[in-house]
Amino acid sequence: MSAEIVQSTHEARQLQMPPLLIVEEVQKFLDAHGLGTGELEVFRVGEGQSNVTFRILRQGTDLVLRRGPRPPLPKSTHDMLREARVQQALAGHSFPVPRIRAVCEDQSLLGVPFYVMDYIPGDVITDSLAPAYGTPESRRQLSSAMVETLQQLHSVDVSHPEVAALGRPEGYLQRQVDRFAQLWPMNTRREIRLVDELSRWLRDHLPTTQRHTVIHGDFRMGNLMYSPPQPGKTSLPRVEAVLDWEMATLGDPLADLGYLTATYAQAGEPGTVLELTSVTRQEGFHSRDELVEAYAGQSSLDLDALPWYQTMALWKAAIFCEAMYTRWLKGERPGDSFAQSLERGIPELLEQALNYSRKFRVKTGSGC
Known part of the structure; x- marks a missing residue:
């Protein structure tokens, strides 16, 4: 595991800079919301200069976790709770947004709020084309x-x-x-x-x-x-x-x-x-x-x-x-x-x- 992703809270405490994702904490969160079973496979998605995105594979589910960068954060920025709320509102109007599966307001898990949504297969077009x-x-x-x-x-x-x-x-x-x-x-x-x-x-x-x-x-x-x-x-x-x-x-x-x-x-x-x-x-x-x-x-x-x-x-x-x-x-x-x-x-x-x-x-x- 890199300094971005660690397996346990104990490992996280050994780092000078807090990790972006603690696998055991996310696993407990997903268990509590009935999202898949078993071990997690975690991959960083993209190189986001602001917020951070991970893909999480698990038996029975394929998810994306989105969180803000490491604190300290500028006031009124990186509001993951609001970001989830916007998508939930637009989903009711047949606008193409991912389905939000769970939202975590408890900052003690990863240091910041986060949410998880369904993974959607497709192409994000940046510097190359299929x-x-x-x-x-x-x-x-x-x-x-x-x-x-x-x-x-x-x-x-x-x-x-x-x-x-x-x-x-x-x-x-x-x-x-x-x-x-x-x-x-x-x-x-x-x-x-x-x-x-x-x-x-x-x-x-x-x-x-x-x-x-x-x-x-x-x-x-x-x-x-x-x-x-x-x-x-x-x-x-x-x-x-x-x-x-x-x-x-x-x-x-x-x-x-x-x-x-x-x-x-x-x-x-x-x-x-x-x-x-x-x-x-x-x-x-x-x-x-x-x-x-x-x-x-x-x-x-x-x-x-x-x-x-x-x-x-x-x-x-x-x-x-x-x-x-x-x-x-x-x-x-x-x-x-x-x-x-x-x-x-x-x-x-x-x-x-x-x-x-x-x-x-x-x-x-x-x-x-």
Whole structure:
């Protein structure tokens, strides 16, 4: 067992840094909820820079456990209980989310709350593609399915009690700008003038929210689980599940579209630290403009103010990532090359945000 995964609480106490998973504690938890029998096989899934995911195989069940990173955690982040609650609410509206099987609020087991959900077979697309997606047309279908899923999310009935309880949509944009502006001095040890400059610009140009919907907060191709291609079959790719609901709430749907397009990897453009699905540079995938056109074709929303939302997306991401960089400086993320890369990566994100702000040409009223 590595320092990330240990067999027992006794082993965990011998480590200088707490492990991410203690097998005997998880086994007891699963036993208590009637989820499978016998020994566990545990595998780390992905390289999540924020929350952590494990696949757990056991007789009679195949599960995924999701938890936050090691404490100390920034206030109001890595809320696994809320993340589970969002998915449970959306499941009742036929939206593709994993089935939540059990939630653990007791932090004494793993040091943080966690939940377990059913494992869903499929493809998460990041930096490589299965042979079934070897043609430009198949890759175009992946892009189309992504936009359709975003539209489906933004069509969920927010008046339903379980969904309505997920947030207070009025004033969402103003709260986001105010909250992240306050987070910067708490997250950083350095001065970057563009943070305050963009903060003022966002406040001065706050657009009017046209409609309230469920918003994901980190909607991108790398957070989608596609149905696995079937050999010899020509069925269109389908999104089996949308993952990573930590930042979901009720608010302005253009915040999702702004984030998706601002962080999207496109051929002929330099990459950033937020380029988590580099394959979309390949022929066939939608361009950024085509994503916007596809969304507009299924929406009644006016998208003229989209550069404001793209600016906010990168500005927020820079502030959020700065917390990771500061934790690395403090020695709380040893060996984390991603966090180390943020020394330069965050100023580059802010420069990109500035470029989007210069594309904004729409006169707006007060935001709501």
